[in-house]
Every structure is written in structure tokens, then in C-alpha cells.
Amino acid sequence: MSKQVKRVVIVGGGSAGWLTAGLIAADYRRDPASDGGSALELTLVESPAVGPIGVGEGTWPSMRDTLRRIGVSETDFIRECDASFKQGSKFVGWVDGGAADHYYHPFTLPQGYGEADLVAQWQRAHATMPYAELVCYQPRLCEHGRAPKQVTTPEYAAVANYAYHLDAVKIGQFLQRHCTTRLGVRHIVDHVTTIESAADGDIAALLTAAHGRIEGDLYIDCTGIASLLLGAHYAIPLLPVREVLFNDAALAVQVPYAQPDAPIASHTLSTAQSAGWIWDIGLQSRRGVGHVYSSAYTSDDAAAEALRSYVAASLAATGAPAEGTRMAEALTPRKLSFQPGYRQRFWHRNCVAVGLSAGFVEPLEASALALVEFSATMISEQLPATRELMDLVAARFNDAFRYRWERTIDFLKLHYVLSQRSDSAYWSDHRAPASQSARLTALLSLWRHHAPSRHDFHRIEEIFPAASYHFVLYGMGFRPEPQAGAHAAARAEGYFSEAAALGRSMLAGLPTNRALLEHLKTHRLQKI
């Protein structure tokens, strides 16, 4: 009889490790009423010396469902993780770098999406208006710094679809407490000194400095960029994507608010630079700002200078200019270098990588934590009962995530290929046909005549839905060939008016992002 899969060992305790532990532990939590044998034994081994790195502070709306499934309260999460509400991204300077150049990729679907040909009617009758602002009320909420819900909205429920900005270090600590005290996850803080192999090549055990041998049936590698199990032990190669996405370095700083009551943006600001872009994420207590760039096109010093002047300008806009410059000069950016790419396989023998150990690309659409959620969910739902079945599950997992990585990279690349910026070789090289996948090239030709649809993205759990492609394509200035006839124009117009009316009533009813976050310091959201 084949060996049962009963013991899961997670290596690494950052946000990836604890999200994975939380999702699996919650799914396999023993029913307290039954006294049946333990469904699954879950251990997380974390090295005391390795600190989690502070990127990936934006999430997707899927994080709401993830946290709810893990069983934490949203109020506690927001309080303890310095979290704030995120309703999408605003891209500044990506199209041509001009003064008015910006567009939104909101989390809410266009009003009437799939019910009418919104794109055709937008082009026919409203071509001068930004697509996202015509079809969706959410950009208006973001422009006015509104929260996506009211104080009476239950936990995890939304008025306008939302995700979070969060402190990636704090969410690890927050979930650690929940996993160890409520979900029965064994937590070992120790150095893994040796990975012991079985005769067949499986991992037999981990040897630790103070806790001896730790045995498992499945090992989950959440060791970050080091990729200790999949990368270092199994030598599964990283497929580099630097030819497609050039960015390979980031400088990150924490920026205080100019005043204690300064607005907290409820969207990620992403501002294009001459050899990269700057993220700007508003947490409750501070902003997280970083410049991600290509070391082939700029120097660290020049990148740091661009970051400083961005921070100084942003502080000057809300406070005293002199103070802004002084604060910006005082910041010491932390540098992170990475090789953009993903592993050739993610699940190999009895080891599967989740998080940065599986791959990493620039955080342009905050896909890092979403991929962790997708991975942990699939591992949990498909967890093989026996070692014999594991190879079958591994093959499916590898197929699913290779597809997701490819789609992620195509979608990020889309932001670059459509740019008309000509201020540097970085931008013109990004448009070189050789730098994009054949699939993306083909899709772009098709999209000249048909808007992206489910026919282009036919998997059940697509990483980016067709609606996201609409927002980026039309936000970036892509214009399909005009369609003949005015088929169902009135229907589309009806949805445009609906979006505008919803925007007006929501503006009247929603508090500001900061006001809601302040409220949550003293009041709890209800569970119902």
C-alpha cells in the first residue's frame, strides 16, 4: 500500500508561508465534535535569522475570501497589519508621459459587462472620455479618496469591490498567531541544516540545529528568493523572463504622511519613470514607496535620485515643500535585486514551491500574494491522499501554474507594449516584437477587431479576467477598428448612465478611506 500523506511541512515563515499554513490548516481543521484521528499534521519551520522581505504590499480582492476562509476577523486584520483598502491601480505617465496622462484599472467590473457592447459604444459616442471612467463608478471613488464600504457594511462585504494594502511583515506575524493558537499549526523556529534524501529522491526529512529531524510527507518551500528546497536542493532551473520584463531591481522606502490627517489613497499609484516605475501604497501609518527598474538601463544612483524627487514632490503636494525635500533626503532606500522569472516546475517529487521560491516578477499588478493564494488553495483542495497519487497532482499543478505565470507575464507586458513613451531606450526596447510572447502578439491582432473576451481566456480560474485587459488596453490608448452599425447602443448607454448614477450615490454615502480606517481603530465591523 502506498504511503499516506498525513504530514505537511512548510519551510519559511513569511507572508507566503503563513498564508499557505492558514489556508491548509483551516481546510483540514478537525471538527471539534468528532474525535477521529487528526486529518493532517501541519508544521511550519522558520529560520530565526531570515527576515521576510518587504515587497508585495498590495493584494487582490481574493485576499478577502482568503482571510475569511482562514477564519480571522477583518477588523483585527486591518488593525494589526497596518492595512488599508485598495480599489485598484492608477497608472500615471504610462501612455506618453504627458501632464494629463493617467488611467485606472479598478477592481469593479464595468457596469453591464457582458450584457452590451460597451467598448463599441464608448468608441462611437464617448471616445474623448477615459474608458474606465465611463463604464465604472470606481475611478471616481478613488479620485475622491473614498473607502469602498461604510461602517455598517459587514466584515469582508463590499459596496465597491476592494482588496488591501498591507504590511507584508505584519501579516506574517498576524497569521502566525492565528495559525498556532487557533488552527493547531506546529511552529518551529530553527535553522534547517541538512535536507535528507530518501533512496527514491524524495525529501525524507529536514535536519534542524536544535529540533533534530523533522519528517513530512509533503514539503512546501516558502523560503523566498533563496528557494532552498526546489531551487537549491532539487536544482529546478529558473526560467528567466528578463528579455520580456526588464526590471530586476527595486529601491524601497517608508514615507511618513505629511500630516496626521492626510488622505490615504484607496488605490495603488504606479508612476512610470524613464527606466522603470514607482509604486506608492498608502498604509494606515505610512506610505510604502519604491522604484522598480532595470539595471541594464539605469544606475542605482540615478534610480535613487528619481525616487527621492518623486517622494519630495508628493510630500510637497500635501505639505510644505521645504519639509518634503528634507524628509525625502533623509530616507535611506533599501535595495532588492531579483532575477525576473519562474521555475521550470513548481512541484517536484514531494516538494512544492509557493511564493517567491516559485518565481518573482515586478509587482506591477500585485500578483505575488495572489499567486500564493491560488497555489495554497490548489494544494489544499487537491492534496493527494497517498504518495502514489502525488505525481499526478504535481503534473496538474505544474500545468496550471505554468499557464498562470505565462498569463501574468503577458498581462504585465501589455502595460509596456502599448506605451508611446519615447524618452528612453527602455521604453522603445519594450515595444520590440521579439520581446513579447507569440501569444500576446496574436491576441493584440485579434483585439483590433474584437474586444478581449472569454474566448481569449477560457480557463475556469483565469489569473486576469478579460475585463482587466479592457481596462489596460483602452486605458493605454489602444483603439480597436470601429464596428459597423449601432447594435444595442441604447443598452450600452443605459449602463453608462447607471455607472454615473451609482458613482454619485456612492460618493454621497461612502466615508473617506482615512475616516473609515480611523473609525475601525475604535469600532468593529459586524460579522453580519
Add this chain to the structure above:
Amino acid sequence: MTKLVLLNNVDHKALRVITRRAAAYGDALMAAPTFPAEFRTIQGCYPIVFQKRADTGQFQPFALLGFEEGENLFLGKDGWEAHYIPMSVERLPFFIGGQRSSEPGGAPKRVIHIDLDHPRVSSSDGERLFREFGGTTDYLDRMNMLLDQLDAGMSATPAFIEALLAHELLESFVLDVTLKDGSENRLAGFYTINEERLRALDGTAIGALHAQNCLEPLYMVIASMAHLRDLIDRRNRRR
């Protein structure tokens, strides 16, 4: 607008309060806040429902008086057609406010405030507040007592709500009312007791609720729901 001032027998010597019930005096209320100690009386006339307060997001029990904003189905030509008016309405235009103690570190004193902009406030019509030489009238004494009960009752509400939530006894409900004239009305945003959950509670949980004085008001809420029928009938009669 409201203009709350500390009530005193000098500035407000000649003030009167109209006690007739009419929309013009601010009685066109869809719901009136109530509290557990009042439930026994309230359930004699009105359905008791829960709603989240817009300012805090916390649950507050209400006596339901109508189906839409500004509709009080108990308000007729001859005043309020029920033998009991919720204290939170009866006490208007008076409010309780805190006043800093004259002694350093002393607890704040509870004092009566009046809303001078309230339509009940008059100089010629209604009940007097003060006697000729500054003493309080029976009417004001009664209002004072009412405010005390209201204040004590309201401050006991959060513990009651906390207990309901801890046992997951609240659930949202939507009431779709089809009136005789065929019009469809939906009452949403309210919460009530989940009777199935309540019935499933074990002896320990019921004992705990009883010890917290939550059991009686809980059943009063359930009993009160029978008045939803009255409310619909009242609405049908108006059309």
C-alpha cells in the same frame, strides 16, 4: 437643525412643550430606538427589529413604526394610535447631557438639555416646565424620570447586543410586502433573532444568557414580530 442648551429655570422660565402627537412635531418616524428593559412594553404594540447605527456601525434595537423613511403608521388624525409611545420619542425635545463636575476629578453630572429648535418648543402652547417661583412642574419631573430610565436602558444595550452576537443570534431579514393595491415594498437593512439558532443552544448557553438578563428581552423580540401583520394592515388601510 438642533440647538441643544442646558435647561435652567431662568432662561427657560416661560418655555412650554407641546405634547400633542403629529407629523408637524417631528413624529413622522419610521422607527424609534428602544432598549432591552423597554422590550416588554414595546412588544405590546410594535415589532422590535435591529439595525446598524450609521455613525458607529453598531447594532441598535428599534420599535418599527413604518415601512419607509418618514412613515409612522401609528400617527393618525387624533394623534398616536397606540397606548404606549417609545421613551426615546416621548422624551423629546429633552436630552441628557454630561456636565463637568465642579470638583476636580469628580464624575460628570447628568443634566437635562433641551433642543430649542425642536418643533415642540413653544412660548404659548403646551405644558409648562417651571412653576411661578422656579420649581419644576410635574410634567418636567416626569420627563426627568423618563430620561433617567432611557439613559440607564441605553447604556445596558451594548452588553445585550454583545451577547446576541457571541451566540450568533442575529440574522438579517428582508420583508417583501405586497399591499392590497398590488404595490410591492421591500423592507431591508434590518436584523432579527435567528430562532433556529436560539432553539439549538444548549443549557449552558441558555443559562449564561439568563444570567446576563438577556433571555426575557430575547423572547420579547420574538413575540413582537407578530405585530408586523398589524403594521401591514395599517398600511393597507391608508391606501
